[in-house]
Amino acid sequence: MPLMRHSNEVREMAGELGKYKLCVSARSADKAILKKAQDGGIVTQLFKFALEEGIIDGAIVAGPGDEPWRPRPFIATTVEELMTSSGTKYNISPQVSWIKEATRSFGLDKIGIVGTPCQMQAVRKGQLYPVGLRDVPDKIKLAIGIFCMENFSYQSVKQLVEDHAAMKMEAVKKMEIGKGKFWVYGQRGQVVQLPLKVTHKYEQPGCHVCLDYVANLADVSTGSVGSPDGWSTVFVRTRNGDDIWSKAIAAGCFETKPIEQVKPGLELVTKLATEKITKNQKTVEERAKFGVNKGLRNPYLGPK
């Protein structure tokens, strides 16, 4: 299993950030990747390297869907296909739905998958408890997690963009949640910022019980928070992730800076992670007393 066994190899900076071996601020050395990337192009660059080196023979990524800014998970087996999946889409992309099919009609032996913290949890659970996932556990070769505070339904994002930000979905060049705002950048140069308070009622309710901010169970996790614009914060977590990351560094795929030398750095990541977990932990606890003399299910406790 890719999860680390030797705890002495792992620096536990804080429980909120999970176990990891290394944390850096990084960006891809490839200009073409950076041009389309949400932040430092870590996911696209790492999958590109893994594909080219034969570490994986395909990756489940979030590509363009039927409507603008609606993601559709698909299995990229070439760098060209991979490049179409750059950029964050702030609504649900059911990544894990392809995990078995990748080993079937696609004939893959070494699968890469990118996803949010919950999707990394699904991958790991599938590896340890493969219910209806025959031949999947040993074929996951690179799981890249992205930081995630919460997600939205497509209808929610459409409402935010078209009503609150007054922009057509197809006119949007990039969306971003950062610096306490929901940012919408138009193709023609417009920039609209919405206070996060506006977005709260549109959040997917299932996100409110999530206790993972920085994809604790991934081989490598990455996100924008903690690093400057155009750069990403990267946690290298497992032995497998470390092996691939080191090779990618040696191959000159990334520029890196020690996380201690960048602003706002890990302090902000820790702060946001703590906020997410504290808030959602409270929601989880409240579920136990949701009704009168009865509560709602708590998946972290298991069946009684």
Add this chain to the structure above:
Amino acid sequence: MWNYTGIAKRTREYHEAIILSKIVEISPTTRHEGHSKLVLKVDDAGIIERGDWLSITPVRGVEKLAIGKTMDQVPKIASRVCGICPIAHTLAGIESMEASIRCEIPRDAKLLRIILQSANRLHSHALHNILTLPDMYLPGTDTKINPFSPQEPVRSVAKRIQRLREIGQTIGEIAGGEAVHPSNPRVGGMYKACTQQAKTKMYDLAKEALVLAHEQMDFMIAILRNYQKRDWAEVGGKQIPIPKTLGYHNQGYMAAHPMYGSSSLDECPGWNPDRWTDVRPWDWYMGEGEVSLADPSYPIGGTSPVGTKVNPQMEACTGVPLYDGSPVEVGPRARLVQFKNYDEKGTIGQQVARQMEYPDCLYTIINALDEYNPNGKVLADHIPQGDGSLGWAANEAPRGTDVHLAKVKDGRVLYYEMLVPTTWNFPTCSRALTGAPWQLAEVIVRGYDPCVSCATHMIVIDEDKRLVAQKLIQ
């Protein structure tokens, strides 16, 4: 409703007969799929005069519960009849629906189904080797083969069998979506086309398995020929004489195709529903009786104790399908008899025929892959919803012809019937028991590679094709 006078008469005749002979019962039988038993009437020397091999697997009634369900759902349920040959039931089920609604599937979908079919046959025959080998001897010795032994040469054989099965399952998984209960087939074709990469992987695996399959076939045939030359086999510490005519019968053979199958959509169908009739087990099997011979040393755990009541007529959980009015043999030998003039009778002839099918599984996969276009269409443009016409599809399952018949109207199943290989073989194999020492009855049974779960269903159609009895819960 039933003819009690007939049963009473039969029972009386039967009681008269057992004054001179004894009844021994082996229950349950082992090293085959499902739950069955042998009720054997033997003479003083322990030679079987009349044997009844019958299913005692609980009837699950798939055909009955299929009625009213959608044509897409029913084959997925039918698949769960058996986990060794789910491919047969999935494909026969889907193709019977396609035959009823008259839907032609695209060529590349058909090729994927053929690959799936052949891969499953490879795995199934290899699995059956494991079940057969403990009856057999290492040539030139009096040592029986334990396939789980860590000693050579057995260990390498077991590894080869496992690799063949692994390859069969992996190819099936790629072409069919899943090795056990394939998910890819659907009414109208397949859900997913295989990519070029998947095609290459299947091709490499098939080439690897082809070499192993030739080796395994040669090995198994040598083992089987050695058994044929022996005068006795050891069972429970006793030397039991092996008759030269072990497992001979005079029933006919039935096969729809050497490899894949046939359906009512074909120009020249390989099976004819007009030649099929069903009889009830109580018309065919022995009636009430009592075990009068027991052998506690029969491995492992002995036979049923003296005094045990038996009643195959009532206990049998299968119908008895007949072709041209008589039981027939289906399976590898039937295919070779029908299509390649194979002429060896008996249990060993049957086992040899099974081994001879090994290479064909892989040549078929390789040829189908050569023709397969990864960019081709795998779903029919138009899938009719059906007008209630009868359609049937026969799939040549590892164990023989698996015929499913269906009537679909407005996308729903009005009628569904499964005529499964082991159902055809039950009465035939029972006949083939005659003349063998009762201790070798299971060896004869295993020659049929029985799949008793598959065989167990209980809708009986009389000669005018009317539903005459349904025994779902008794």
